[in-house]
Amino acid sequence: MNRETTPTADRGTANTGADHGEVLLRVENLVKYFPVQSGQLIRSKRDFVHAVDDVSLEIRQGQTLGLVGETGCGKSTLARCIARLHDITSGKIIFDGHDISTISARRMRPFRREIQMIFQDPYGSLNPRRRVGSIIGDPFAIHHIASGAERKRRVQHLMELVGLNPEHYNRFPAEFSGGQRQRIGVARALAFTPKLIICDEPVSALDVSIQAQIINLLADLQSELGLTYLFIAHDLSVVRHVSNTVAVMYLGKVTEQSPVEQLWAHPRHPYTDALLSAVPIPDPEFAGRRERIILVGDVPSPINPPSGCRFHPRCPKARQACVEEVPELEPRLGDEPDHRAACLFPVEDGEDISKSRPSIGADKRVIETGLVAGS
Amino acid sequence: MSLLEVDDLHVSFRTADGIVQAVRGVSFHIDQGQTLGIVGESGSGKSVSTQTIMGLTRGAQVSGRALFEGRDLLTARPEEMKSIRGAKIGMIFQDPLSSLHPFYRVGWQIVEMIRLHDHEVSKRGAHQRAVDLLTLVGIPQADRRVDDFPHQFSGGMRQRAMIAMAMALNPALLIADEPTTALDVTVQAQVLQVIKRMQEEFGTAVILITHDLGVVADVADDVVVMYGGAVMEHADRLTIFTANHHPYTEGLLQSLPAYGGERQRLRSIPGQPPSPINLPPGCPFAPRCAYVMDRCRTEVPPLAPALTGFDHLSACWLPRDKAARDSLRRKVLGQVVTAEA
Numbered sequence: 001m002n003r004e005t006t007p008t009a010d011r012g013t014a015n016t017g018a019d020h021g022e023v024l025l026r027v028e029n030l031v032k033y034f035p036v037q038s039g040q041l042i043r044s045k046r047d048f049v050h051a052v053d054d055v056s057l058e059i060r061q062g063q064t065l066g067l068v069g070e071t072g073c074g075k076s077t078l079a080r081c082i083a084r085l086h087d088i089t090s091g092k093i094i095f096d097g098h099d100i101s102t103i104s105a106r107r108m109r110p111f112r113r114e115i116q117m118i119f120q121d122p123y124g125s126l127n128p129r130r131r132v133g134s135i136i137g138d139p140f141a142i143h144h145i146a147s148g149a150e151r152k153r154r155v156q157h158l159m160e161l162v163g164l165n166p167e168h169y170n171r172f173p174a175e176f177s178g179g180q181r182q183r184i185g186v187a188r189a190l191a192f193t194p195k196l197i198i199c200d201e202p203v204s205a206l207d208v209s210i211q212a213q214i215i216n217l218l219a220d221l222q223s224e225l226g227l228t229y230l231f232i233a234h235d236l237s238v239v240r241h242v243s244n245t246v247a248v249m250y251l252g253k254v255t256e257q258s259p260v261e262q263l264w265a266h267p268r269h270p271y272t273d274a275l276l277s278a279v280p281i282p283d284p285e286f287a288g289r290r291e292r293i294i295l296v297g298d299v300p301s302p303i304n305p306p307s308g309c310r311f312h313p314r315c316p317k318a319r320q321a322c323v324e325e326v327p328e329l330e331p332r333l334g335d336e337p338d339h340r341a342a343c344l345f346p347v348e349d350g351e352d353i354s355k356s357r358p359s360i361g362a363d364k365r366v367i368e369t370g371l372v373a374g375s
Numbered sequence: 376m377s378l379l380e381v382d383d384l385h386v387s388f389r390t391a392d393g394i395v396q397a398v399r400g401v402s403f404h405i406d407q408g409q410t411l412g413i414v415g416e417s418g419s420g421k422s423v424s425t426q427t428i429m430g431l432t433r434g435a436q437v438s439g440r441a442l443f444e445g446r447d448l449l450t451a452r453p454e455e456m457k458s459i460r461g462a463k464i465g466m467i468f469q470d471p472l473s474s475l476h477p478f479y480r481v482g483w484q485i486v487e488m489i490r491l492h493d494h495e496v497s498k499r500g501a502h503q504r505a506v507d508l509l510t511l512v513g514i515p516q517a518d519r520r521v522d523d524f525p526h527q528f529s530g531g532m533r534q535r536a537m538i539a540m541a542m543a544l545n546p547a548l549l550i551a552d553e554p555t556t557a558l559d560v561t562v563q564a565q566v567l568q569v570i571k572r573m574q575e576e577f578g579t580a581v582i583l584i585t586h587d588l589g590v591v592a593d594v595a596d597d598v599v600v601m602y603g604g605a606v607m608e609h610a611d612r613l614t615i616f617t618a619n620h621h622p623y624t625e626g627l628l629q630s631l632p633a634y635g636g637e638r639q640r641l642r643s644i645p646g647q648p649p650s651p652i653n654l655p656p657g658c659p660f661a662p663r664c665a666y667v668m669d670r671c672r673t674e675v676p677p678l679a680p681a682l683t684g685f686d687h688l689s690a691c692w693l694p695r696d697k698a699a700r701d702s703l704r705r706k707v708l709g710q711v712v713t714a715e716a
Contacts, residue, residue, distance in 0.1 A: 070559035070560070070561065070562070071530070071559050177647045177648075178417070179647065180647075207416035207417055207586060207648075208416065208586065208588070208627055208630050208631060209416065209626060209627060209630045209643060209644035210416075210643075210647070211630070211643075212630035212631075212632075212641040212642070212643030212644070213643040213644075213645075215632070215641055215643075216640060216641055216643055219640070234559060234560065236560070237589075237631065237632045237633075237634050238632055240632065240634070240638070241632035241633075241638055241641070274561060275560060275561060277564075278560040278561045278563065278564040279560055279589065279634065280560075280563070280567075280587060280589025280590045280592065280593045281589055281592060281593075281634045282588040282589045282591070282592045282616065282628060282631055282634075283592055283616060283634070284592045284593075284612050284613050284616050284617075285613075285617075286634075292564060294561075294564050294565055294568055295561050295564075295565070297515065298529045298531060298532065298562075299529070
């Protein structure tokens, strides 16, 4: 295995070939269950949180896959599985042609340089007692690359790259604002020019005006360095802005996956439709014109997810078949092959599902509001 | 007369690093049944303003007036405030888990609240009212769930329980401080719908503090935009979104990703908000403003009528006349575009 490839080689122009980039990451039937102890008694029954259940995805080189879904839908768990921060229960993760699903920590090490993460909380992910230069220099220290003056030079180069003043090398995180701290996180992730960056809610904690700065920065870096992003966010406007394709998750399953424009124009899964309609739009005229789909109840417990389609207890279009049959993720209503939805009764163009009523009995629609695992 | 009239409110805190001028001369008013949106980023003073009005900022130096039904809340005695808080003015906060006591049942907490202010009601009567309120805010099987502990509720349900509690005594004013920020969008839609319905039912006035311009566009009648502890612009919703005057309002709207249409590079506002300890001498937005003039750096612009009419207030030195401002805007934005290209 060629581990010592220079990170910048054979890349750089990947972003231009938008639709024929090579597949960088392929996730096949990934499953992640977390064991939980249920009941008060010793040796009680073992239950599992079905955090990610049979998810398949792929991301092409230089592209951005947006992953959306609500709290507890498993999007962060999926990201952590891909970065191998969790061991997976079953399935496959193929990164850059290598199967990394079960390899040892030692053999994972070279891939860790190529898969980096940026987290939501720029306060929580930086050690307050360490100087910024040493935080950004961490990756070099861990991988025994560059030391002393050379490391400082490279760190300052990274700081410049993300729009920080390199002279602030010796400052502490507390001396930076939220947006700048997020830049520190980005700089650290860029240390080895990784191939894939997993951005887990990178702008959610930031104010609007600062959020735009970071989104622009990520876009610039992508076109300059040919980066590939897995972009997790709950803000759909942000996801639409940054992504080429979007996958929508609900209770551990991908319910719909599509190029971004098609998803917004023709949402097929009722959950996607509801999600899109719930986004408040900063345009009063538009807000008044549109029909909002308000879902009933809460997300059910992932310990004992509903049978069939997991969305059926809340779906305005639910029928008996939805309770019995698990819908496949496939193109519906003559959509392009890359627009797939897991729904037996997909939303047609122009259909207003806020007027639909489910045709299954009320007893089947009792909403479990148990513990919802944090994402 | 307005239900609440805040006039020239100043709030500052002494800290080890110096005096934090959190709120500097804020004025606004709200009428019965109206929804006022207060928008601003972290540190703009939007929460401190309303918390001060409610007497919740201990140790702060406060000046100004806040007339609620003719009474000045800033000079009211503590016992008087106690009878107003909760009964006449309800509050809900961002994080419903930290505003509900984890050891007590949700229903018990609502009952306690009712019985604290209403000495007539029996224990059973108060309990029934708690159930009714929970039903009203859309908690399924409220008669059973009323005896749950807060941790048995989901985030959206907790926030709805908070609304139930805040509305328990049918207050004239509800202050909602980022009520949906911690919630998912579909749950946010549910909660906003509940607030709207309660407002229709009881004619409550609502002050909605948020950083989310989308939420404001959805529910507010009037909008106050705050920055650096001061009001930058105050107008009705439509004006704020379509005919705003202040460059900060404009910048905020432009830095949002468009929901429909072309995906363009976002126009972010450069720089960062000012430190409340060390504010610039002139307009607080001057260091980040695309239209900045010499005057902005030295003189604080007053909040004065702008463009569309008397109800549209803006604190900016730019021309008040629409045609003049628009031509200036074209000139400046034209420069920005050519500079980027």
